Amino acid sequence: MTAIARREEQLWSRCAGCASLLYRKRLRRNLDVCPECGEHARLGAPERLRQLVDPGSLRPLSDLLPETDPIDFVDVLPYPHRLTAARASTGLAEAVVCATATIGGHPVALAVMDFRFLGGSLGCAVGELITRTAERALDDRTPLVLVTASGGARMQEGALSLMQMATVSQAIAALREAGLLTVSVLTDPTYGGVAASFATNTDLVLAESGARMGFAGPRVIRQVTGRALPEGFQTADFLLRHGQVDMVVQRRSLRGRLVALLAATRVGRSARAGHPPVPRQEPASRRERLADDDAALVRPAGPAAAVAPSPTSGASQTPAVRDAWDTVRMARHPARPTTLDYLDSVFDGFVELHGDRLGGDCPAIVGGVARLAGRHVMVIGHQKGHSTAELVARNFGMASPAGHRKALRLMRLAARLGLPVVTLVDTPGADPGVSAEEQGQAAAIAENILTLTVLPTPVLAVITGEGGSGGALALAVADRVLMLENAVYSVISPEGCAAILWPDRSAAPQAARALRLTAPDLCRLGVVDEVVPEPSAAAHGDPAETAHRLRAALLANLLPLLDVPPAMLVRLRRQRFRRFGTTRGINRAGVR
Numbered sequence: 001m002t003a004i005a006r007r008e009e010q011l012w013s014r015c016a017g018c019a020s021l022l023y024r025k026r027l028r029r030n031l032d033v034c035p036e037c038g039e040h041a042r043l044g045a046p047e048r049l050r051q052l053v054d055p056g057s058l059r060p061l062s063d064l065l066p067e068t069d070p071i072d073f074v075d076v077l078p079y080p081h082r083l084t085a086a087r088a089s090t091g092l093a094e095a096v097v098c099a100t101a102t103i104g105g106h107p108v109a110l111a112v113m114d115f116r117f118l119g120g121s122l123g124c125a126v127g128e129l130i131t132r133t134a135e136r137a138l139d140d141r142t143p144l145v146l147v148t149a150s151g152g153a154r155m156q157e158g159a160l161s162l163m164q165m166a167t168v169s170q171a172i173a174a175l176r177e178a179g180l181l182t183v184s185v186l187t188d189p190t191y192g193g194v195a196a197s198f199a200t201n202t203d204l205v206l207a208e209s210g211a212r213m214g215f216a217g218p219r220v221i222r223q224v225t226g227r228a229l230p231e232g233f234q235t236a237d238f239l240l241r242h243g244q245v246d247m248v249v250q251r252r253s254l255r256g257r258l259v260a261l262l263a264a265t266r267v268g269r270s271a272r273a274g275h276p277p278v279p280r281q282e283p284a285s286r287r288e289r290l291a292d293d294d295a296a297l298v299r300p301a302g303p304a305a306a307v308a309p310s311p312t313s314g315a316s317q318t319p320a321v322r323d324a325w326d327t328v329r330m331a332r333h334p335a336r337p338t339t340l341d342y343l344d345s346v347f348d349g350f351v352e353l354h355g356d357r358l359g360g361d362c363p364a365i366v367g368g369v370a371r372l373a374g375r376h377v378m379v380i381g382h383q384k385g386h387s388t389a390e391l392v393a394r395n396f397g398m399a400s401p402a403g404h405r406k407a408l409r410l411m412r413l414a415a416r417l418g419l420p421v422v423t424l425v426d427t428p429g430a431d432p433g434v435s436a437e438e439q440g441q442a443a444a445i446a447e448n449i450l451t452l453t454v455l456p457t458p459v460l461a462v463i464t465g466e467g468g469s470g471g472a473l474a475l476a477v478a479d480r481v482l483m484l485e486n487a488v489y490s491v492i493s494p495e496g497c498a499a500i501l502w503p504d505r506s507a508a509p510q511a512a513r514a515l516r517l518t519a520p521d522l523c524r525l526g527v528v529d530e531v532v533p534e535p536s537a538a539a540h541g542d543p544a545e546t547a548h549r550l551r552a553a554l555l556a557n558l559l560p561l562l563d564v565p566p567a568m569l570v571r572l573r574r575q576r577f578r579r580f581g582t583t584r585g586i587n588r589a590g591v592r
């Protein structure tokens with residue numbers, strides 16, 4: 001290509017919506033919204049910030065980043081190589097840019113995600129930076145504005161990236177308690193762990209026109225259900241229709257809407273403080289006008305997939321340790337005891353409580369009051385089954401939003417009654433279905449995670465079988481997290497990870513090794529506090545002995561928690577989930 005041709009190419013760009021050839025300067029003046037069809041092109045974080053904040057007000061936040069390859073992850077490329085490439089191509093240190101600024105004169109702390117950087121994935125550094133931004137908002141007593149764009153949690157950081165959902169959520173909980181406004185702006189696309197935490201557990205959720213948001217991606221849902229998806233599925237207008245967002249906003253109106261919302265809450269704060277509100281004037285119009293855009297413009301979601309052939313994983317195992325893939329198969333063994341089995345063998349006097357009080361009772365979650373060695377507890381767990389008929393009736397232990405909301409109701413009830421909560425986690429993941437998305441799966445999980453970070457009663461979680469991503473975490477933000485020896489706990493299923501990072505799902509065994517999803521690995525990483533050993537025949541081979549051991553471990557871990565005052569419990573729980581991004585902080589100097 002000649003230099004002139006290259007220059008010509010930089011001057012023009014083709015609209016992803018209507019394929020019109022557009023003059024780049026004109027497109028930029030129009031906020032990267034196509035003047036022909038209204039397609040909202042994706043924005044990088046720096047450009048988004050430029051569009052939203054008052055000129056000259058931007059103050060970038062700290063550059064200090066934590067460890068970036070916490071599990072030495074290798075797929076077809078070592079993870080550090082992917083990071084280096086993402087940094088080089090975006091000029092950013094990570095998938096989020098954080099700052100303080102003013103918007104229409106209102107001071108805010110902002111975190112803006114950038115999808116170009118590894119699909120905007122949520123890793124330890126991203127979680128840490130957003131958490132610090134929320135903490136800055138708390139210190140400054142300003143609102144927090146989050147602009148999301150993400151394929152979900154970052155697979156290359158394993159369960160530690162899953163923990164970031166809790167870390168950021170508890171920072172949002174602290175802002176709730178302080179009466180400070182939190183706003184998320186969903187941009188295209190927002191999926192997975194980001195959707196199921198800080199994208200939806202904020203006070204207000206705005207969706208930019210054309211944005212899509214959901215817990216499970218459309219490809220996964222199509223694969224699982226084998227059905228075509230409804231027209232406009234998971235688009236901003238779909239989300240509005242299903243009550244999941246406060247409004248759909250055109251990009252040209254976004255700043256104005258934020259100013260209006262920030263002004264409203266500022267009035268509230270001033271009124272409480274006894275001062276008359278200071279009128280704030282939006283600076284003279286700096287926005288280009290644009291024809292109305294009602295088109296839902298859809299592009300494929302998710303982080304870019306690698307397509308090179310696969311070497312074996314970088315994970316290594318000592319000979320004494322079972323291969324991670326064998327552990328995955330053990331964890332899924334159909335004869336493995338279920339939550340109802342443990343309620344019978346470990347606990348006494350279980351009384352099941354049903355219903356979310358909103359219209360459903362999910363069979364994949366069971367919960368109720370029971371006794372553990374004579375003490376009353378609230379037990380909540382995923383329920384699978386042993387036969388195909390049972391599994392189907394229980395949706396394979398994949399909870400729907402109604403299941404998560406039932407769990408939420410029982411957690412809150414337990415706190416009111418002063419009952420400790422014991423959760424038993426055994427799920428491949430939350431229900432990847434059309435109706436689950438319509439009913440707000442992401443927000444249901446997000447609310448559970450946030451609520452658990454502040455629940456004023458002891459919470460003890462046990463991963464008994466499969467701990468599958470956000471669906472598992474929705475029951476596993478706890479004071480103590482135990483894990484049966486042959487259970488697994490992971491940010492994504494090995495098959496799902498293999499399908500994205502390796503050529504296909506047959507690389508699941510390698511993915512299982514790379515993800516560090518076994519109990520000993522997670523204990524080393526601090527995600528799990530204690531491994532409960534299984535008998536030599538494993539849980540499915542000797543359920544009675546397994547129950548005996550589980551009961552002993554539950555008592556040993558629960559009894560000390562009963563003496564801790566609730567406020568102290570919550571403080572310690574928050575410290576537990578705050579440390580995942582910070583344990584091995586390094587300075588970013590030199591990464592750019």
Ligand SMILES: [Zn+2]
Nearest residue numbers: 015018034037
């Ligand atoms: Zn267009």
